[in-house]
Amino acid sequence: MIITGPTHANIQTVRQRLLSVFDMKDLGPLRYFLGIEVASFPKSYLLSQSKYANEVVHRAGLTDDRVVATPVELNVKLSASDGAPLDDPTLYRELVGCLVYLTVTCPDIAYVVHVVNQLVSAPRTTHWTALLCILRYIRGTIFHSLLLSSTFSLELRAYADADWAGDVNDRKSTTSFCLFLGDSLISWKSKKQSVIARSSAEAEYRAMAHATAEIVWLRWLLFDMGVFLFSSTPLYCDNRSAIQIAHNSIFHERTKLIEIDCHFVRQHL
Structure with missing residues (x-):
């Protein structure tokens, strides 16, 4: 059990009451929890899964020491029909499951892990090659870590993006967003959209809608924790058409399919 609180005295009081009722052991400050290593400093925390990541790499049985600079090769699109089926897909599925948990502290592999995870039902040799690239x-x-620092301002900001029709198997787009509190990355996601977008503006706007939902939830959560955000939360998007749709109160032909998302984002805007 992890106990937190505003003061050390409050934490001690709760700890003593729990120890008097339950058979518990005090392990001291948090250092390791479910494969996540925590290094605490006076004004920051470092979250890492280096030990767990090393176990995953060894589990793959790589015979070389080669490393790569990116988790996926540039412009690679994995098809469900490319390559030959794997004789035994068990190891592929086990490693992908491990990588999904590794994204808890590794946002840089979130997208490509999302891609290989969609192919676990019938993995092929090309998918295995992509998986090995991630592992390298x-x-x-x-030893990369996620820094959560208290030295920056409590400004919440978000970034949203989408790859229009990026999945070559069904031509659905993938939503990606990340949110920062100050300079600390606190939330991120990469997820395939549920419907096929017929334009890049539509795909980008759906990504904005998903990011908006996350913004609203985080603002509520921070409010419950006593963190009051008096300024609005900026949401950054690199698609001019999607930004104009968010500000335009008159719907036209190109926005009929995303009317609900339009209303949702505009309400909070």
């Missing part, structure tokens, strides 16, 4: 990237970045 992890080997080269195994």
